[in-house]
Amino acid sequence: xxxxxxxxxxxxxxxxxxxxxxxxxxxxxxxxxxxxxxxxxxxxxxxxxxxxxxxxxxxxxxxxxxxxxxxxxxxxxxxxxxxxxxxxxxxxxxxxxxxxxxxxxxxxxxxxxxxxxxxxxxxxxxxxxxxxxxxxxxxxxxxxxxxxxxxxxxxxxxxxxxxxxxxxxxxxxxxxxxxxxxxxxxxxxxxxxxxxxxxxxxxxxxxxxxxxxxxxxxxxxxxxxxxxxxxxxxxxxxxxxxxxxxxxxxxxxxxxxxxxxxxxxxxxxxxxxxxxxxxxxxxxxxxxxxxxxxxxxxxxxxxxxxxxxxxx
Numbered sequence: 555x556x557x558x559x560x561x562x563x564x565x566x567x568x569x570x571x572x573x574x575x576x577x578x579x580x581x582x583x584x585x586x587x588x589x590x591x592x593x594x595x596x597x598x599x600x601x602x603x604x605x606x607x608x609x610x611x612x613x614x615x616x617x618x619x620x621x622x623x624x625x626x627x628x629x630x631x632x633x634x635x636x637x638x639x640x641x642x643x644x645x646x647x648x649x650x651x652x653x654x655x656x657x658x659x660x661x662x663x664x665x666x667x668x669x670x671x672x673x674x675x676x677x678x679x680x681x682x683x684x685x686x687x688x689x690x691x692x693x694x695x696x697x698x699x700x701x702x703x704x705x706x707x708x709x710x711x712x713x714x715x716x717x718x719x720x721x722x723x724x725x726x727x728x729x730x731x732x733x734x735x736x737x738x739x740x741x742x743x744x745x746x747x748x749x750x751x752x753x754x755x756x757x758x759x760x761x762x763x764x765x766x767x768x769x770x771x772x773x774x775x776x777x778x779x780x781x782x783x784x785x786x787x788x789x790x791x792x793x794x795x796x797x798x799x800x801x802x803x804x805x806x807x808x809x810x811x812x813x814x815x816x817x818x819x820x821x822x823x824x825x826x827x828x829x830x831x832x833x834x835x836x837x838x839x840x841x842x843x844x845x846x847x848x849x850x851x852x853x854x855x856x857x858x859x860x861x862x863x864x865x866x
Contacts, residue, residue, distance in 0.1 A: 576706075579854050587847075589644065601701060602652060604705070605636045608665030647673060648673050685720065686716055699725055728835045729834055732818070734828045735827065738828075741756060745792070765802070769792050771791070800831050803833070804833070813844045
């Protein structure tokens with residue numbers, strides 16, 4: 555997850571530029587979303603399914619950069635997704651922060667105390683259960699409720715049932731930080747390494763085992779005849795590349811959200827390997843709602859793809 559506290563036990567250090575690019579997209583969208591809807595008769599809600607602590611701590615090069623031949627680093631605390639939402643103007647009418655870790659919940663409570671005028675609540679427990687219950691609780695269209703939900707899981711925790719629940723509201727815009735690296739780790743090239751645990755994780759994330767048939771195929775060996783003149787049998791391999799898998803996820807999301815799903819912003823690990831894909835999905839089928847959401851989010855994602863946002 556992207557947020558941490560000054561407590562050493564909760565320190566997690568992430569690639570600052572990529573993490574900030576993700577949070578920059580969220581920050582910008584919440585701002586323009588709130589401005590666009592402030593004069594409309596909607597109750598605006600923000601839901602953070604993996605809220606963390608409200609802050610994140612990262613390491614940066616300090617001045618001087620070197621001291622006695624050793625690189626000097628410093629820890630810097632910057633706003634995480636929860637604090638970004640609390641600082642959004644115009645404010646959301648309600649903020650729901652979901653977190654399961656007791657230590658992170660305690661840190662998050664301290665952050666909320668800094669914003670006594672914001673209507674916010676912390677829900678402790680499993681994000682899938684809580685999000686599904688929230689989505690089913692309201693008659694979103696009839697009660698004129700609109701909102702944004704941020705799915706930034708620690709790994710592959712988000713179940714497809716949760717995605718479907720969000721889509722059924724026809725009222726929530728969804729930013730989904732999809733764990734791309736988790737997919738190709740759990741879908742190894744050699745299906746002999748695809749154990750039951752990995753298969754079950756992928757099926758839970760997608761709500762189907764169709765990925766198994768569409769990512770894997772029989773692949774002919776480079777040499778069809780062995781030294782004894784025998785035919786070498788074809789071997790099953792994962793033939794879907796990372797690009798194909800990302801497109802597959804996009805299409806799968808598009809089959810569920812009645813609004814639209816934009817091409818994602820791909821973020822990478824420090825070594826350049828794909829880390830995650832930041833998807834934006836609109837559940838509202840209204841043409842007007844889709845046009846507005848696509849204009850705002852599309853501009854933000856294109857800017858994120860074309861340039862690297864530097865931390866503040």
